[in-house]
Amino acid sequence: MGKQLLIPLFLLAAFPAFCQKNSIDSSLYYLNKGDSLYFISEYEKAQETLIRGLSKADNPTTKTQLFNSLGNVLTYMGKKEEALRHYQEALRECRNSADVLKFEATLYKNISALYQESRDYKMAFEYMTKAEKAGEKWNDSLFRADLYNNKGLLLEYADSLPQAVQSYLSAYSIFDALHNEERMALCANNLGVVYKNLNRTEEAIYYYGVSLNKSKQLNNEFMIAANYINLGNLFTKTKQYNEAKTNYDQGLIISRKIGQPDLVRECLEGFAKYYEAKGDYKNALHYQQEFQQLSDSLLNKERIDAVAELETRFGLEKKELELVGLANEKKLMEDENQKKQLYILLLVLICALLIGGIFVGIRLGKLRRHKRELELVALTEKQERDRIAQDMHDELGSGISRINWITNSAQLNTANDEDKQKFARVESIASQLSSSMKSLIWLLYSGDCKMDALAGRIREMASQHADDFDYDLDFDADTGHQNLTFKQNAARDIFLMIKECVNNVSKHANAKTLSIKIKIEGEGVVCTIQDDGNGFVDEDLKSGNGLNNLKRRTQIWNGEVKIESQSKKGTEVAITMPLKFVTV
């Protein structure tokens, strides 16, 4: 399933503040203050305030509301166990109050949402049903609509998408009748998401659009951003990348403005996909890395939260067990105690496994993303190479051609023999440069390279030299391994090393015959370049820059180069490279 932003995961109803009584009851004051703090996301302060309220509260209605509000606050703080306990307290308390129907229905709904967030869908459905039953008695349309909306989410998680649509549509029509714009915006977004997952693009675009417009009217920037991103994701899915980009652009501006890392992260991933689809791997990589960084920091936070939650849960259960143990100490036998210990041990084990699982999960996720990043790096490199090759082709190539032709015409127009020779020399250098560039460009453009293609190129290059410098070429490549494939960089290095040797022969050796052999011997590829020319003494060998290049290049591939040269008898260069490093 694709990425989706379910804007409100569920509608946790904070009870309407009962301000109308203008009571001087201090617990009511704390309740109102706590709810206000909750709305502005100051959860810790809200918790503190509500607890203070509880200590002053004396009537069941206020107590119910305080417990419920605490439940909401704790849910958002990620303390789900504690939240559940407070909802249950509220349930117990509300039965003594006058508004029992309303409280019960709302509390069941809140508990269902809590289970849903803990991904315990069975319990979530159970409480949803309870809430529906209680809601029938209470008969409040807004509540019914909220319930439909939450049920839609639940059905969506259970992969019953068509039923989820029905549920959302029921909610949407009620919100519409009640002119509740905010809920309509939320519900329309949910409809967009589910239609998207049903591949019903038209409906998805329509409902995202509705949600976006209403969010704009309400000036709710979080929802505006989320809707832009959802539209971006939708267009990415339908491969309308330009539309996707426009929406991500808008989404990113607002997400950054309101400082929502989750939303920013979605945009970054969207951009990465957009640029990848456009073939702009450099930018794709840039956004993928930004996305990665942000994900890592968010994941880290998530991990810390998860571990903290496990610790609290474990601590709580242990305490409960200890209490049970104390109460029954005298009645229970020792084996009962052992059971308790065993249970604790089991809990510890489960905790350890869970924590381990989280780490493994994170590691796997990282590996996956790392792999994708590497792929993008490779594509970026390829694109860069292609660009350089293109530039060389366009700029240098035509420049050299011009030099060639201008010197040629100068040659024709001059009567001076010395000048003619100089021009001929320039022309010859230019054409050599041109053919070198031809090889380089081929090497830059091509990917991994079959043995026969590489050998063919080397042979062509050497034949050209043999013609130009007037010596014979004896070329032999192993025909038994024609399907061997060299890595692109290895093929390039092999080609350039042999070319370097051939250059040396052409320039300095004054040879009659050049022999090039490319053989597969054991676990390695052996290239032998041998000539019958002048040869050279060791001093030249040390100072030669070209020969240093040979060594450097072979070392990269864990290979070795042997050079034997005898004055007046010729030179033999043998380059050996292990196949496991140079082939695919």
Next chain:
Amino acid sequence: MPLNIIIVEDDNEMRENIHAFLSSIEDYKVLGSFGSAEDALTDSDFSTCDILLTDIGLPGMSGVELIHALKSKFHRLQCIVLTVFEDDEHVFGALKAGATGYLLKGSRPTKLIDAIDEIVAGGSPMSGTIARKVMESFRQKENVQSEVLTERENQLLGHLSRGLRYKEIADVLGISVETIRTHIRNIYQKLQVQSRTEALNKLRGL
């Protein structure tokens, strides 16, 4: 009778140099040189032309399109493509459109004369990379094309793609360099037939 040549090249300096160079050769006559395919088509008479030398990348109509347009009318016209590098795709496209040779602009100008002479003598130059591409192209189409390569032609392409020169291939196959030239000319013609069939298939929606 002199050899009549028309040049199409959008780089002024280059065009003038080629024009001057070819004019200086005995037996060659440059009928005209143009900066675009459109100018060449409107301002010159190709019915008396023997050799067209054209760049591939031109403003407006490309060199490949020019060749395609001319070859359907003037069968005996030989087209040589001038290109900066052995850009496989473009060169191959030109060959399919009916070019019988191509030449790298960076090569020594005297090679241009060699190439023209070779083509006039009934041969066609072909490099290893192009040979490889030709082979691939025929391999892909083998099942639907009536024109297929003979075993000899395949052998020849194989040797070319391994970097062997005409003389070396002649030695290996025990035939003359002239025969090799004829074979390669035939391969070029089959390549054009292939592209015509391809176009026809497209037209019928096959």
